[in-house]
Amino acid sequence: MSYQPDQQRIVQLTSAYDPFQPPQLPLTFGDYLSLLWRIDRSSERPNLEAYYRQCAEAVARGLGFDRRSLHRLVRVAEAGKICRSLENVSYRGTERLVDAQDRRAAIGQLMDMRDHILAMGVYREQWTLGWPGGRVADAELREHLFAVFFTAFEGQFRHFSRLIFVIDIVLQEMMLGHRDVLEISLIRLIQEFNYPDPASANVRAQYER
Amino acid sequence: MEASPSPLPAAPIKAAPDSRVDLDRVRQLRSAYDPACELQYPLGLGDYLSLRFRLDEQQRLSEEHGPSDSLSARQAWYAACCTALSRALELQGTALDVPTEGRAYDFRQMMRSLRDVLRARHGVFQAVYYEIAIGGLLRQRADILRMGRSVIHREGGPGTGIADEHLRARIQQVYFTDFDDALLVFSCQLLQMDDLLLELIPLRVGSPMTLERLCAEFDYPNRADLQWKMAFSL
Numbered sequence: 254m255s256y257q258p259d260q261q262r263i264v265q266l267t268s269a270y271d272p273f274q275p276p277q278l279p280l281t282f283g284d285y286l287s288l289l290w291r292i293d294r295s296s297e298r299p300n301l302e303a304y305y306r307q308c309a310e311a312v313a314r315g316l317g318f319d320r321r322s323l324h325r326l327v328r329v330a331e332a333g334k335i336c337r338s339l340e341n342v343s344y345r346g347t348e349r350l351v352d353a354q355d356r357r358a359a360i361g362q363l364m365d366m367r368d369h370i371l372a373m374g375v376y377r378e379q380w381t382l383g384w385p386g387g388r389v390a391d392a393e394l395r396e397h398l399f400a401v402f403f404t405a406f407e408g409q410f411r412h413f414s415r416l417i418f419v420i421d422i423v424l425q426e427m428m429l430g431h432r433d434v435l436e437i438s439l440i441r442l443i444q445e446f447n448y449p450d451p452a453s454a455n456v457r458a459q460y461e462r
Numbered sequence: 463m464e465a466s467p468s469p470l471p472a473a474p475i476k477a478a479p480d481s482r483v484d485l486d487r488v489r490q491l492r493s494a495y496d497p498a499c500e501l502q503y504p505l506g507l508g509d510y511l512s513l514r515f516r517l518d519e520q521q522r523l524s525e526e527h528g529p530s531d532s533l534s535a536r537q538a539w540y541a542a543c544c545t546a547l548s549r550a551l552e553l554q555g556t557a558l559d560v561p562t563e564g565r566a567y568d569f570r571q572m573m574r575s576l577r578d579v580l581r582a583r584h585g586v587f588q589a590v591y592y593e594i595a596i597g598g599l600l601r602q603r604a605d606i607l608r609m610g611r612s613v614i615h616r617e618g619g620p621g622t623g624i625a626d627e628h629l630r631a632r633i634q635q636v637y638f639t640d641f642d643d644a645l646l647v648f649s650c651q652l653l654q655m656d657d658l659l660l661e662l663i664p665l666r667v668g669s670p671m672t673l674e675r676l677c678a679e680f681d682y683p684n685r686a687d688l689q690w691k692m693a694f695s696l
Contacts, residue, residue: 352624359621359633366641369609376602385598388591394661398595401658405651406602413648416640423632 263414267374270308272451272460279436282429283421285312289327289335290371296333300462304449306332311448315437323428336364342428360427363420370417373410488649491656492607495543496536496694497685506670507663508656510547511567511600514560515607516540518567535693539683540566546682550675552668569600579664596662599655606649 265276266287276284288309295301309327313319322345330338343356377384386398426432442448449456486502491512493499501509517540524533544560553559557575564571573593580589621633660667676682683690 355621355623359624359637362621362637363633366609366636369605373605373609382594386591386595389595390588390591397658397661401651401654402598402602405654409648409651413644416636416644419636419640423629423636426629426632 259415259418260411263374263411263417266417267371267414269375269378270305272449272453272457275451276439279438280312280315280442281421281434281436282316282425283417285309285316286336286367286421286424287371288312289339290368292332293335296331300459302332304456304460307447307449311442311446312437315442315446315448316435318429318435321429336368337361339364339428356427360424363424363427367417367420367424370414370420374414376406484650484653485646488646488652491652492646492649495540497539497683497687497690498694499685501673504670504672505547505550505676506656507551507660507667508652509670510544510551510553511603511656511659512607513540513544513547514566515604517544517560518565521565532693535689539690539693542681542683546676546680547671550668550671550680550682552666556665558663558665567600567604569597569604572600573597576664583664592662592664596659599659599662603652603655606652609645 261278262283265278266283268274268276268287270276270284270288270291288305292302292305292309295305310319310324313324313327318324323339323342326338326342326345327335340357340361343353343360384399384402386395386402389395389398422432425435439448443450449459451457490499490501490503491508493501493512495501495509495513495516517537520533520537520540524530524537527533541560544566545554548554548558548560557579558572560566561568561571573596576596577589577593580592583589584592621630621637624630624633671680673682677684685691
């Protein structure tokens, strides 16, 4: 299946970032936020949490904001509460911002929107027994179900999910103070910043454990 | 690290909108169903599910924040709406009637309630797959409705006091324009999902009914009543 560049980016932002399907595009601030979301969802699986924390650490270092208040907060936040805690970044800057309370509210709402979009984007991960309705015997009904769960959903999600680009730009501006596109290739992250190497048997074993 | 400016997406976010009628119908399904809402379309199964979702939200708020007069009054409003519509759609006394205990929109409980009827109609094995399909649709439906909650319930929007004018404008644009528009189009799936639920649910569901008839014949609460207006103005 071929994707437009924007769609490739969306697919990556909603991907599991696992070693079996590693990111194909350079990693950005948005990937960092998606990795934090993955850490939160791995709060009951220590091996996955460690894997995603290593990924996020490498991306923060690779993109040069590992010493900023954002990433310092991420390092100490408990898995499961990281995305929610990001709204406190507005209180941790070096400047005393008179509008910190408003920034906090805005970050919280934008992170909520992001969470909704990602939650919709990973629906298929939860279909452990195949897609709902895939085994309904009535062929016509099964086709209707397929049309809703795949055709209609994906058609709408393709457009809706593009909102994540705008959200990420605004979040980056609020958390890092600029809108420049930051990106770094996976290979550089692996070679220079200790990103878990997807080709490594140990990394794969850690992810599957 | 490579850095470059101009990070805006290349193409607009909006999908091609569906017909005006569809979008208005979706607006109704996503609405708060409070006394201030103008419900211009007859209320059917989709509205009933949306109302149960709104009742569920109030129940959750009560659990989280403790009961209050305003929450109790709102809960009573939604319960009365659900009960009236359940009667009108001939769902009273069936597996899809408003539950007297527990949460109003627990999709797992709704699946379990339908189990026996599904088994009787499709046999034990096929019933499982129908149940999964219905559960999938009910869950996705709730997720779509939940997405708009923060937009509907917060006034003024986030970031209204941010000093940087440009940043404030971007946030407001994302929050009120981009998100609302994109979400409305995304929510058009609700129409197809509701049609499909009508096909899958093994119950006879009555025809959609106008608000006027619901009020006149089924005790749907009167939105002009001061008691209800007060409940939603607090």
